[in-house]
Amino acid sequence: MINLPQLKPEIEQVCRALPVKRLGLFGSVLTQDFAADSDVDVLQAAGKSKSSIQ
Numbered sequence: 001m002i003n004l005p006q007l008k009p010e011i012e013q014v015c016r017a018l019p020v021k022r023l024g025l026f027g028s029v030l031t032q033d034f035a036a037d038s039d040v041d042v043l044q045a046a047g048k049s050k051s052s053i054q
Helices: 004-017
Strands: 019-027 040-048
Touching: 004 019
Parallel strands: none
Antiparallel strands: 019 040
16 A cells, blocks of 8 residues: 555645545555556546645
């Protein structure tokens, strides 16, 4: 599994720099099944308001 808490500050920085209103991850990235060859499933909502990282 990927260390999301470690990456959160960098993800937040990108979301603030872009018009990302809300960002969510789903799929194997959130499980023990995540591997080096896994993809990362991302759902984002664009907008101008303050970002919400989930």
